[in-house]
Amino acid sequence: MAIRINGTEVAAPDDVRVSLLDLLRERLHLTGTKVGCNQGACGACTVLVDGERVLSCLTLAVQAEGRSVTTIEGLGSADSPHPLQLAFIEHDGFQCGYCTPGQVCAAAAMLREIEAGVPSYVTADLTAPVLVTREEVRERMSGNLCRCGAHNGIVDAILEVAAGRAA
Amino acid sequence: MSRIQNAVIESVKTVLGWVPAQWLPGGTPDPLIERRAAIGRQASRQDGPAKVRGEARFAAEVAMDRLTYASLVHGTVTRGRITRLETAAAEAAPGVILVLTHRNMPRLAPLALISFTDLSAVGNSSLPILQDPVVRYNGQVVALVVAETQEQADHAAQLIEIDYAADAARTRFEGAKDDARTPASILIEKNHVSVGDAERELERAPHRVDNVYRTPGHNHNALELHAVTVAWQGGSLVVHDATQMIAPSANVLARLFGLKKEQVRVLSPFVGGGFGGKGLWDHQIVAIAAARLVDRPVRLVLSRDSVYRIIGGRTPTEQRVAIGADTEGRFTALVHTGYSIMPTYGACPEQYTLGTRALYRARSFEIVQRHLDLDIVPNTFMRAPGEAIGTFAVECAVDELAHAMSVDPIELRRRNEPDRHPISGTAFSQRALMQAYADGAGRFGWERRLAQPGARRDGEWLLGMGCASGSFPYVRMPGANVRITLRRTGEATLSCSAQDMGMGTATVQIQHAADRLGLPVEAITFEMGDSSLPAGPLAGGSAQTVSIAGAIMAAADKLTAELLRLAGNASPVAGLRAGEVRLVDGGITSIANPSQRESYQSILTRAARNEVTVSAAGSPPLEMLKFAMHSSSAIFCALRVSQVTGEIRVDRLLGSFDCGTILNPKTAASQFRGGMIMGLGLALTEETLFDERSGRIMNATLADYHIPSHLDVPEIDVMWTGIPDPRSPLGARGIGEIGITGVAAAVANAVFNATGKRIRDLPITLDKVL
Structure with a gap:
């Protein structure tokens, strides 16, 4: 079974050891997905699999067979950027830019998780609808490390996009 | 650092104490302090769109034909000697092209340590790199495997068997105090x-x-792992590196591998965080040596564990x-x-x-x-x-x-x-x-x-x-060089081997050049991240921005003189000297009489020139x-x-x-x-x-x-x-x-x-x- 990556069908690699991350970066040259630790600790490799955020370094490529993968390259383009991409620029939600694709992909899926009512560690009332608060965003984005310290800008960008959606 | 150095620095400071401030760099405040337009503006980063789209290509992301992949093996004792090194299984493993150890590593001199008196010395360690069976610290590189794929290289690296004879090692902070050194x-x-x-x-x-x-x-823990993609092309060496020191690295690599300066090109247009850690270490050296031996390009991305083992904090x-x-x-x-x-x-x-x-x-x-x-x-x-x-x-x-x-x-x-x-x-x-x-x-x-x-x-x-x-x-670092090319269209390109790890190097220098040259920011391009460009200093000591700014100042002065020469006697600004004009609104203007001016386009057209190019180095940073x-x-x-x-x-x-x-x-x-x-x-x-x-x-x-x-x-x-x-x-x-x-x-x-x-x-x- 093929893997659908940004709308294109791709054959799964022959070598079952190949991670989804290495398939993307080394074989398909989709290098927007980054490698920061290769052990699920930093979030730089975050991509969307069937719309949910996944650490591609901890996912074997063969696990994605029959599924739909969206990387940063598929999330937006130069002509039609994703609102999060524009908001990250506006709020300076990055410096070196290395964790950025992972942050953007994680944020896109994270907002859908909140919309779907999935609670988090900081959700006070588990029976009420979950609100997009600064605290919720900070908690839910904590799996995506940033060493340059762009955290404030990242959270501001996400909150702005969330507010735009709600409006 | 020596007592002699102390004496030299003290003498320079003493002499400078007697030199009137106006004779030195910064003696007269930079006139742009008073008249800035683009500088100080809330501008978004030039490279922002590329970064949010994942299009900014980092060192490990350069595609190459016949690329091979490398994996490191680290020593597991702190001091000692390798007594048995079994590589046959690794060499026979699928896809393996080379196992590099001290036995077949080319003989190389140690690196010269980073020095503030020799700016082309950028080594973080002067220990031999894979030159002998001696282990000098825990985690030292003892082997490198090159294979067709990363998976094959990683697997083969695990097949190498090593025995060590461990020696006593100095590992205790408290215990080392008795032998503490007091440097001069x-x-x-x-x-x-x-x-x-x-x-x-x-x-x-x-x-x-x-x-x-x-x-x-x-530890620095920049999110981007240290990485190089290395290719030997004929006798020349191309290194796509994640580095804060592009030009100095190129110099050092040329010396180390016996090449001419122009035979080595280090490229690093984007660096995924540095914080002091992205310098010249052992991994670049072994990857370059391996690429020469396999006669194919090699990519080496350190694991996070490797970064801790061989990049000091x-x-x-x-x-x-x-x-x-x-x-x-x-x-x-x-x-x-x-x-x-x-x-x-x-x-x-x-x-x-x-x-x-x-x-x-x-x-x-x-x-x-x-x-x-x-x-x-x-x-x-x-x-x-x-x-x-x-x-x-x-x-x-x-x-x-x-x-x-x-x-x-x-x-x-x-x-x-x-x-x-x-x-x-x-x-x-x-x-x-x-x-x-x-x-x-x-x-x-x-x-x-x-x-x-x-x-x-x-x-x-x-x-x-x-x-x-x-x-x-x-x-402000010495050794910052910038080239400015001003075109008749009223556009300018600035070139410097400078690096960006997220500081916004190009963004602020374009703002600076806009004010310095009297051009809109949209008319300016800043080329960087490549040792083939005029050499910039390493990015460190919070010094890169002012160091390059000093070079742009010097180059703009040179450009002014060159434009006045080209303007000649038929120009409205004829007869004015460099100190009597400034560069504003796309041309040269008399400071005393702002209506006396001529545009760059007019000057270059009359001189039948499409462009004018100047290069300059920043003044010695004596103000420090x-x-x-x-x-x-x-x-x-x-x-x-x-x-x-x-x-x-x-x-x-x-x-x-x-x-x-x-x-x-x-x-x-x-x-x-x-x-x-x-x-x-x-x-x-x-x-x-x-x-x-x-x-x-x-x-x-x-x-x-x-x-x-x-x-x-x-x-x-x-x-x-x-x-x-x-x-x-x-x-x-x-x-x-x-x-x-x-x-x-x-x-x-x-x-x-x-x-x-x-x-x-x-x-x-x-x-x-x-």
Whole structure:
């Protein structure tokens, strides 16, 4: 079974050891997905699999067979950027830019998780609808490390996009 | 560094003391300080769109035909010798092309260590790289496997069998003190500074504090792993590297591999964070050697574990700070001494006492650093080397004295604020730390702080506020070169091998060039990240921006002269000299009579030229030696400490900075915040755990070394005085490192204010608070 990556069908690699991350970066040259630790600790490799955020370094490529993968390259383009991409620029939600694709992909899926009512560690009332608060965003984005310290800008960008959606 | 160097530097400083300021760089303030347009604007990053789309290509992302992949093997003893090395299984494994060990590694000379007197020396370690069977520290590279795929290389690396005969190793900080070395100098400063009799003053001072502060090892942990993609093309070498030192690396690699300078090209247009760690280490050397042997391109991406093993971090320190004060709180003695690790084969002295020399006036000083030799991967420069942890010790001590004297800690600092450099007597170029304090205290609400510890609470939470000063020296590096090409269309291209790790190098230099050349920012392109361009200095010491700015200034002067020559006698500006004109609105204009002007287009058209190109180097940075030049800051922290768990939550953090002209408020605020967040890690979570029994780092992963994550980071307020420094290009000073300085002390002082507990041992984890 093929893997659908940004709308294109791709054959799964022959070598079952190949991670989804290495398939993307080394074989398909989709290098927007980054490698920061290769052990699920930093979030730089975050991509969307069937719309949910996944650490591609901890996912074997063969696990994605029959599924739909969206990387940063598929999330937006130069002509039609994703609102999060524009908001990250506006709020300076990055410096070196290395964790950025992972942050953007994680944020896109994270907002859908909140919309779907999935609670988090900081959700006070588990029976009420979950609100997009600064605290919720900070908690839910904590799996995506940033060493340059762009955290404030990242959270501001996400909150702005969330507010735009709600409006 | 030697006594001879101390003497040379002192003589230069003495001579410069007699030279009138107007003869030196910065003698007359940069005219752009008064008339900036693009500078100071809230511009978004030039490379922002590429970065958010994932299109910015980093070193490990360059596609190449017939690319091979490499994997490293690290030694597992701290000192010893390889007694058995079995590589046959690895060599026979599928896809393997080469197993590189000391047996087949080309013979190479050791690297020259980073030096502030030889700018082409950039080695972090002078140890031999895969040259013999000797292991000199735990984690040293002992083999490299090259294969068709990464999976094959990683698998084969595990098939190599090695036995070692272990020797006794020096791994204990405490135990090494007996053999501590006292170097003559720390970077370009004299190490041991003794003014008056500080110990005696301390003894008879009516108020004094005298304590020992400890800081652990740290690792940079840039999110991008160290990586190279290397190709030999004919006899030439192309290295796509993640590096902060493009031009110097190219020079060193040429020398090491016996090539001409023009045969080596190092490219690094984007670097995924550096913080001092992205320099020249062993991995580039073995990858380059391997690529020559397999005659194919090689990619080597270090694992996160490998980064900890072979890229040094910040040394642990033990610092004594003692302050004596008279009844008015005026310092009569300031003592700052300590120990840190600096192996003889390393380059970084972790200058934790240098900042102390400029922070406070005191009647007497006793300052000295002692180095310990341990068998470790050599420690190196990490964001605000010295000041980040030196300010922790000094600024906690000041807070302790203020508390003991029942004086507000800002007031105590005000009483000891120097009007000249306290030790050299040199004039400050500009210093408004007290204004930064006043501005910061006002916005932060410092007046709401209660001096009595533990006086504020909210349920189980004890609330506290603390403040501290930060400081970082101004540095402008020699050896910055820029080429400007001005075209008849009114567009200009600036070229420099400069690097960007997220500072916004191109963004701010384009803003600068727009004002310097009198062109709109849209008309300017900044080429960088490539050693084939005019050489820029390494990106370090918070120095790159002013260093390149100085070169652009020099090149713009040259361009002005060249344009006047081309303009000739038929021009409206004929007869004017370079000093009588300025570059504005796309042309040359007389300063005395602004209606007397001619556009670039007109000048170049008449001269039948499509473009004009000039190259220049920045002036020697003598202003650094003539004046005391420092960025400074006042950091404020409000936090809460759980009485039940000891958990610390930082509610608010404010940095008030005095760093000269702020060139771009958006990117500058990000750099300040970024430094402050790394300061939060330094204060609360970060620690490289070193097993003193084995000599091995125990937490070599991002899961076990805790850098601040989103939930750890509150909204961070930053503000600045914006007062230009009259002695520097654009009136700017460095901003990349000052942000981290002072933060750990502000946090520790706030913890004391909340709980009454003095934690003098970083990081302030909950076990220490309970």
